[in-house]
Amino acid sequence: MTTPLIFVLNGPNLNLLGTREPEVYGTGTLDDLETLCAETAEGLGVAIDVRQSNLEGELISWVHEARARAAGLIINPAGYSHTSVALMDAILALDIPVIEVHLSNIHKRESFRQHSYVSRAADGVICGLGFAGYRLALIALSDILEEDQ
Ligand code: CA2
Numbered sequence: 001m002t003t004p005l006i007f008v009l010n011g012p013n014l015n016l017l018g019t020r021e022p023e024v025y026g027t028g029t030l031d032d033l034e035t036l037c038a039e040t041a042e043g044l045g046v047a048i049d050v051r052q053s054n055l056e057g058e059l060i061s062w063v064h065e066a067r068a069r070a071a072g073l074i075i076n077p078a079g080y081s082h083t084s085v086a087l088m089d090a091i092l093a094l095d096i097p098v099i100e101v102h103l104s105n106i107h108k109r110e111s112f113r114q115h116s117y118v119s120r121a122a123d124g125v126i127c128g129l130g131f132a133g134y135r136l137a138l139i140a141l142s143d144i145l146e147e148d149q
Contacts, residue, residue, distance in 0.1 A: 003047045004071035004145050006138065008037055009062055010052040011078030025103050026130050033131055040135045044142040046071075056080055056087065063090040072141040073098045074134065081106075081116040091121035097144045099137040102127035 010030065018029035028036075034050045041048040049070070053059050059080065066073050073096060080087050081100070091098055098121065105128030106113040119125050124140060126133040 003045065004142075005047045005049060005069060006041070006072045006074060006141055007062065007066045007070040008048050008050040008134065008138075009059060009066075009073065009075045009077075010050070011059060011076060011080050012054040012056075014076060014078055015052050015054070028131055033134060036131050037134055037138065040138045044138060046138065046142050046145070048138070056084055060087055060090045063087070063094065066096065067094055070096060071145055072096050074101055074137045074141065075099075075118065075122075076101045076103070076134075077116070077118045081118045082112055083117070085117055088117040088121045091118060094121075097124075097141055098122045099124045099126065099141060101125075101133045101137050103130050103133065104128060 015030055017025055017033065018027055030052055037048055037050055051062060059077070063073070073094065075098065077084065077087055077100065100116065100118050100122040106116065126137055129136065
C-alpha cells in the first residue's frame with residue numbers, strides 16, 4: 001500500500017507569518033507551520049508537500065498538479081479566498097477531498113473576509129484555530145482517506 005500524499009497550499013502573504021499582526025495570525029512562522037504539519041503527518045502515516053505562493057496562477061497550477069499526484073488537499077487561499085473564481089473553479093475540478101483552512105476566524109472580521117469563493121468548492125472549512133487548524137485538517141483528511149479505502 002502506498003503512503004497517501006496530501007498537498008498543503010498557502011496563499012499570498014503567508015510567507016510573512018510571524019513578522020506582523022501577531023494578534024491576528026500568532027507569532028509562529030511559515031517554517032514553524034511546516035514543521036507542525038510534518039510532525040502531524042508523520043504521526044498519521046501520510047506524506048505532505050507544503051508550498052506557499054504569492055501568485056494566483058501558481059496556486060492554480062499546483063491545484064492542477066494535485067489532481068494527478070495528491071490524495072487530498074489542504075489550502076489556505078489567504079486573500080484569494082475572497083476574490084478568486086479561477087481558484088474556486090480549479091478546486092471544483094478536483095475529485096479528491098479538500099479542506100480550506102484559515103488561521104483567523106474570518107467571520108469575526110471585516111465583511112469582505114466573510115465570504116470565500118473557495119468554500120463553495122471545499123468539503124470542509126476550518127477557521128479561527130490558528131496553526132491547530134492545519135493539524136486538525138490533516139487528521140480529518142487522513143480519516144476520510146482511510147474511510148475511502
Ligand atoms: O486567517 C487566514 O488564514 C487568512 O486566510 C489570512 C489572509 C487573509 O487575507 C484572509 O482573509 C484570512 C492573510 C494572510 C496574510 O498573513 C500575514 C501574516 C503576517 C503578516 C502579514 C500578513
